[in-house]
């Protein structure tokens with residue numbers, strides 16, 4: 001993607017889709033929002049579901065966390081290279097979809113890897129959240145948003161904001177006029 005304004009500083013955006021089905025609602029909403037990135041933005045996408053990330057295991061007590069390799073090394077490199085991280089997740093059981101959760105679990109391992117300096121290199125980046133859920137009830141997205149706000153704070157990340165849509169069958173979110181309207185300004189009006 002070409003920068004729209006060559007004078008603006010370049011920012012690297014990493015979109016992290018978490019849905020376990022292709023071409024779903026969260027991807028549609030995130031793409032609509034990504035069409036309106038700020039000047040100088042460069043968008044990258046890394047699907048967390050396909051192929052699946054290796055399962056995290058907690059090896060902290062044994063000092064067993066080593067530098068990531070394979071797909072995890074690619075993810076770590078893309079994450080550390082990004083200025084802006086966008087979690088693109090359906091609401092699953094009031095929370096983040098498994099692939100997104102798996103990534104955050106790996107963050108806990110990377111925090112322990114000698115010499116990786118994951119915490120220091122993550123500090124100051126910004127986390128954003130894009131979700132779609134089936135339940136139109138206001139508030140059913142709140143636990144997920146709250147968990148991501150707290151996780152961002154805990155990691156020393158700024159929180160850009162949360163964009164929520166409603167839809168169930170693939171593509172239904174495109175009929176959520178409120179969410180689609182907000183998508184157009186979402187990434188240019190950060191909270192922090």
Ligand SMILES: Cc1cc2nc3c(=O)[nH]c(=O)nc-3n(C[C@H](O)[C@H](O)[C@H](O)COP(=O)(O)O)c2cc1C
Pocket residue numbers: 019020021023024025026027089090091092093094095132133134135136140167168169170171
């Ligand atoms: C395992 C699973 C759990 C779900 N849990 C919730 C939920 O807690 N609340 C809700 O409103 N919708 C829930 N849904 C519905 C999805 O959020 C909804 O279908 C969404 O549009 C899927 O996004 P996608 O098309 O990007 O995969 C769940 C769906 C699945 C498959």
